[in-house]
Amino acid sequence: MAIHGPFEEEANISRVVLSRFMPEDDLFTSLKRIARDHAIERGVIISAIGSVKNVVFVNVRPHTGIPVKTEDMIEIEEAGPFELLSLEGNFFPSQEDGEPVIHLHAILGTSSGAVIGGHLLKATVFTTAEVVLGSVVGSSVYKAKSDVTKRMELLKR
Amino acid sequence: MAIHGPFEEEANISRVVLSRFMPEDDLFTSLKRIARDHAIERGVIISAIGSVKNVVFVNVRPHTGIPVKTEDMIEIEEAGPFELLSLEGNFFPSQEDGEPVIHLHAILGTSSGAVIGGHLLKATVFTTAEVVLGSVVGSSVYKAKSDVTKRMELLKR
Amino acid sequence: MAIHGPFEEEANISRVVLSRFMPEDDLFTSLKRIARDHAIERGVIISAIGSVKNVVFVNVRPHTGIPVKTEDMIEIEEAGPFELLSLEGNFFPSQEDGEPVIHLHAILGTSSGAVIGGHLLKATVFTTAEVVLGSVVGSSVYKAKSDVTKRMELLKR
Numbered sequence: 001m002a003i004h005g006p007f008e009e010e011a012n013i014s015r016v017v018l019s020r021f022m023p024e025d026d027l028f029t030s031l032k033r034i035a036r037d038h039a040i041e042r043g044v045i046i047s048a049i050g051s052v053k054n055v056v057f058v059n060v061r062p063h064t065g066i067p068v069k070t071e072d073m074i075e076i077e078e079a080g081p082f083e084l085l086s087l088e089g090n091f092f093p094s095q096e097d098g099e100p101v102i103h104l105h106a107i108l109g110t111s112s113g114a115v116i117g118g119h120l121l122k123a124t125v126f127t128t129a130e131v132v133l134g135s136v137v138g139s140s141v142y143k144a145k146s147d148v149t150k151r152m153e154l155l156k157r
Numbered sequence: 158m159a160i161h162g163p164f165e166e167e168a169n170i171s172r173v174v175l176s177r178f179m180p181e182d183d184l185f186t187s188l189k190r191i192a193r194d195h196a197i198e199r200g201v202i203i204s205a206i207g208s209v210k211n212v213v214f215v216n217v218r219p220h221t222g223i224p225v226k227t228e229d230m231i232e233i234e235e236a237g238p239f240e241l242l243s244l245e246g247n248f249f250p251s252q253e254d255g256e257p258v259i260h261l262h263a264i265l266g267t268s269s270g271a272v273i274g275g276h277l278l279k280a281t282v283f284t285t286a287e288v289v290l291g292s293v294v295g296s297s298v299y300k301a302k303s304d305v306t307k308r309m310e311l312l313k314r
Numbered sequence: 315m316a317i318h319g320p321f322e323e324e325a326n327i328s329r330v331v332l333s334r335f336m337p338e339d340d341l342f343t344s345l346k347r348i349a350r351d352h353a354i355e356r357g358v359i360i361s362a363i364g365s366v367k368n369v370v371f372v373n374v375r376p377h378t379g380i381p382v383k384t385e386d387m388i389e390i391e392e393a394g395p396f397e398l399l400s401l402e403g404n405f406f407p408s409q410e411d412g413e414p415v416i417h418l419h420a421i422l423g424t425s426s427g428a429v430i431g432g433h434l435l436k437a438t439v440f441t442t443a444e445v446v447l448g449s450v451v452g453s454s455v456y457k458a459k460s461d462v463t464k465r466m467e468l469l470k471r
Contacts, residue, residue, distance in 0.1 A: 008176035
């Protein structure tokens with residue numbers, strides 16, 4: 001059982017990988033490939049802009065409490081395409097198998113000028129994605145499912 | 158009296174502090190604690206995602222001019238919880254007493270998929286907040302109240 | 315003719331320029347000046363908050379395909395002022411003449427708490443803009459018009 005608590009640790013962003021993704025690329029698959037090819041065990045998105053389509057994201061229902069249940073999350077699916085206005089997030093190795101657990105939040109511009117977004121589950125590149133990924137070194141944290149919130153969360157062993 | 162003007166200076170982000178905040182943590186208090194514990198005098202948010210509740214933020218009324226008056230700002234209070242889609246901002250020491258002045262802008266996802274946000278005054282962590290804070294070294298700027306805009310602004314002595 | 319493809323390259327953000335822009339400053343002009351004054355050939359926005367007015371941005375119409383045509387883009391012009399909640403983007407030299415091609419996506423808070431934004435074409439600083447610009451070294455990519463998408467895109471020679 002993962003006992004989660006607060007932590008803080010000093011680390012460095014020793015290098016970045018600058019990449020350009022192509023139309024039809026899956027955003028999550030592309031990030032995993034970059035991580036593997038450049039031996040980035042822990043990463044943080046420094047910057048990412050471009051455009052995406054076929055997007056799936058979730059948000060929390062009002063008045064949801066902890067633990068968050070599946071029915072507290074609302075899944076939204078949108079064909080787009082949309083300008084990718086902001087992509088924030090990180091990946092850390094799963095405590096279980098060491099595979100990168102990617103946690104992304106996306107903000108998308110619509111044709112009315114209004115903006116939509118949420119915790120991202122899926123996105124396909126429309127025209128391009130220009131991504132600057134930072135390699136976090138000196139960190140020893142993992143991702144594991146929290147018994148309190150029932151979500152994958154950062155855990156320091 | 159603070160005479161404000163434009164400036165530009167070269168600096169370095171020498172290290173980062175990676176932290177995880179817990180449910181019920183106050184976002185501003187937590188950032189101040191991190192700054193103090195790790196002796197970060199000047200900091201910038203590199204990345205932050207998670208979820209928040211009991212949020213208060215302000216935006217400017219249309220057609221507002223300079224100086225910005227209190228009645229030009231609209232305060233919005235929302236219980237949430239919300240996905241924290243983006244948190245941008247920084248802190249610099251107050252010219253008056255050296256205490257960190259935190260300036261944050263937040264963007265939040267709602268259950269409809271629409272997005273809200275503004276200049277953040279208050280937020281409580283809902284499930285988690287994963288924050289990468291950069292320590293800015295080589296800078297000599299402060300925060301002081303501008304006589305022109307009547308807001309706390311960056312000032313180079 | 316520019317043949318565009320995916321690429322990924324390792325680079326470093328060796329230093330940052332911290333700057334404060336003044337009321338009435340043009341955002342694009344100010345960024346170009348910073349790049350020139352500090353000899354930053356390739357740059358990425360690490361953080362930027364403040365407020366802006368007289369903003370022009372574009373978004374893509376739903377169901378747009380590739381190549382993107384002029385009529386697929388919707389231009390939105392707003393007087394504001396608005397809190398600048400997020401500014402993401404980068405600049406790289408044009409393959410044609412070496413001049414910086416600035417690519418910015420902005421997210422703006424409105425007085426209702428709703429958020430608007432898109433691919434930014436123009437913005438004037440309202441009260442202030444606090445910008446942390448990272449200098450990307452070790453990169454060899456350029457910007458050139460893609461024959462596929464008809465947009466300025468990153469290109470590795």
